[in-house]
Amino acid sequence: MIRDTSATDRLVEVGSNRKRKLIIYIGAGVAVVAALAFVLPHVATMFSADSSVSASRLSFATVSRGPFVRDIAAEGKVVAAVSPTLYATSAGAVVLTVHPGDVVKKDQVLATITSPDLAAKLAQERSAADAAKVEFLRAQIDATKKRSELQKAYDNAVIDQTAGQRDLKRYEGAFAKGAVPVADVDKAKSTLDKADVTVKHAQSDLTTDNGSLTFDIQAKKLAYDRQVLLVQDLERQVEELNVKSPVDGQVGQAFIAERATVAKDAQLLSVIDLSALQVEMKVPESFARDLAIGMPGEISGNGKVWNGKVSAISPEVVNGEVAARLRFDGATPSQLRQSQRLSVRVLLDKRDNVLTVQRGSFVDESAGRYAYVVADGMADRRDIRVGASSIDKVEILSGLKEGDKIVISGADTFGDAKHVAISR
Structure with a gap:
């Protein structure tokens, strides 16, 4: 028997379907209005923007x-606060007595310069000093002899003057008694006048020549003193041929080969004073103007932290940076080494x-x-x-x-x- 479609048929209520669609349309409208309310301000903003x-x-x-907190943080390098470089004071052959890395003491001889020219010049000037000394001593002896002769002439003139005075007195007494003629009295007066003139000139010669002799001795002495100073200067130069360490420290670098012949003022050695280490850092130019000597800093490395202070600021800018140095507060740490890298922080301001x-x-x-x-x-x-x-x-x-x-x-x-x- 053939079935019909009555089992699949369903009664549709026309009023209920229309109501559901209306609700859907209303909901969609509300969503659109809400979206427009959210989007429109942003759209208006987009249109108002440049x-x-x-x-x-x-x-x-x-x-x-x-x-x-204003601070500067940078990497620093350990440098020696005192690191003098030694130079050749004269041309010659150099013999080094130390090597880089050797520990040295102050005034220890580090190198010796052989200078035959300087040694010969010293010998010549010493000889000239001896000759000047002889001339000075001879001038003293000659002056003594000359003064003696002048004093002798003066003394003889005084004796003649005294004798003339006695003769005149005797003749005047005899003339008063009529024992001698007047001619003898006049002759005695002339003799006395001559003796007076001789005494006057002898005294003048003694005074004048004595001053001249004094000046001559002084000139000889000045020439001798000048020669002595010249010898002392050359002796100093010869002594400086033994190049000595100015500080306790360590030999840093040798700039010449062993037994090399160098010119005057050539670099020989550098010495590092390890007891006065500092940390050098590079600071950007924009921060360098705020740096000042004495500002507190912090140095860290090897798992330790040390306090420090800014001790020096370079006056020039190199590649947009300024070099500054920090010294340690208190004793210098013993475990640090030259050119070792450390972290540095300098406090500029804190509020x-x-x-x-x-x-x-x-x-x-x-x-x-x-x-x-x-x-x-x-x-x-x-x-x-x-x-x-x-x-x-x-x-x-x-x-x-x-x-x-x-x-x-x-x-x-x-x-x-x-x-x-x-x-x-």
Whole structure:
């Protein structure tokens, strides 16, 4: 028997189907309205922006308040604070008595220079000094003899003067008694006058010649003293042919070969004073202006940390960097070696409750005059003023507040735009 389709037939209620469709249409309408309400502000924002940049090309940071530490961290190299280089004081052949790495004491002979020319010159000047001494002594003897002769002439003149005075007195007495004529009295007066003149000239010669003899002796003595000084200087030069260490330390480097012949002022050796080590570091030019001698620092290495202070700052900039040195507070660690690498940190400034943001390229791109503040998918340009900066942070003086989110790098793609949309 053939079955019909009555078993599969189903009664459809026309009113119920229409109601369900109405509900679906209403729900779809509400969803569309909600989507438009969400999208339209963003669309309006997109149209109001000067340009649009993907967030993946930007870096962001949030302004915060807290402690602000400005420091410089770099790798340092151990150097000797005292590392003199010794030079040849004269030309000649050099014989080294030490080798690089040898421990030496102050005034220990490190090298000897053989200089025949200097030795010969010293011998000649010593001979000249002996001759000058002989001349000086001869001048003294001659002066003594001359003074004796002048004194003798003066004494004889005085004796003749005294004898004349006695003769005149005797003749005057005899003339008064009529025993001698007046001619004898006049002759006695003439003899006395002659004796007076002789005494006067003898006394003048004694005074004048004595001064001349004194000057002659002084000239001979000055010539002798000059020659002695010249000999002493040459003896000093000969003594300096024995090159001595100026400090206790260690021989660093030999600049010549053994028994080499060198010119005057040629480099010979360097000596390192290991008791006065310092750490040298390279500081970027932008931070170097804030460095000052005496600033505290921290030196670390070999699993240890030492305190230090900035002791020297180079006055010149080389390849955008400035060299600075730190000395250890207290005794120099004994385990350190020349040219050893250590970590160095110099504290420039430390303050609390400072408004800061992570350092980025925006500081250099805008010279710290503006930044882009991000809110609701938009980056708005805002004028700011920055203060001090450290390696990872920059101080905000005005224009931003705590919690603001800004673009710290990638803003160079914004150009001169004041409103930039940030797309995902």
